[in-house]
Amino acid sequence: MNLALASTVVAIGMATMAMFVRMKAAKKPATAMKIIMPPIGMSTGSLMYIVPEFRLTGMEIVEAVILGMLFSILLIKTSSFEVKDQQIYVKRSKAFFFILIGLLIVRLAMKLILSATIDFGELSGMFFLLAFSMILPWRIAMYRDFKKLQKQITLTKQSA
Template identity: 30%
Template sequence: MQAPDGMSMVGSVIGVTVLVAWRIRESRSTVSIKNIIMPPLGMATGFSMFLLPSFRISWTFAVAAFVIGGGILAYPMMSTSRLVKVGKEIKIKRSNYFIFMMIILVIIRIITRHYFITILSPEQTIALFFTLAFGMILRWRVHMFLEYRAITTKISVLNADS
């Protein structure tokens, strides 16, 4: 059963509110390799939805969604957050544009969802957007991991020179 458009909009607004609150809270805590790697690993379990035939999408749609997520939509996430060394800790620093960027991504999601729901079933639409989100999160977290390694390697080299 498909949710009415009003409910979908409410769900999107609640989702982005929770995500922004989580990201703000996340910026107050120390970043570790575990914090970086766990979200995409946990999200990867969602691929089990493809075991059910109703969630299966064509390879073309799957690859396109993954590439658009990782190639285009990951960029705003990567450009509005960076890792910084604060004392002995590494923390994530958000740009002032972070919340604006999240709102723009939600608007893009709502607009594209209205299109895809006309050509795909609700389950396939979910699968398509999941694949897109996974591509986005994976690329952002790989970028963050490489940034983390660069900072920790630089710290290790500096400590060895002392």
């Protein structure tokens, strides 16, 4: 149970950090690199699957990926950009923070319930995959929207 408690504290810390990073990021122009780096950086965590304790069954993989993709819809719907002075910024959304907190609560509740029946290593692997499956589609959608705005800005500059 100590591992479950420690991972819960880490999850709360990471969610808090994500909120502060998001607030800070909204003050600076967005770049393609800032959008694509989180899933690339996070992908290194997949090395955990080298250790047999973290490996998942096919059904666990499917469950984690589907749930992560469903959660990503909320993040995609609450993320948008705005153009200021020919630069692209992430638009602040109050709903984003409530959704992030809600997703954290749902994940923590799921972890508490599932930790009684699923081994800690497998559960860790599932929640990593869930988080990655949530972040990847969200960042792909953000990148696509960013590129559309970037193209509009370029066309506007050319026609002026």
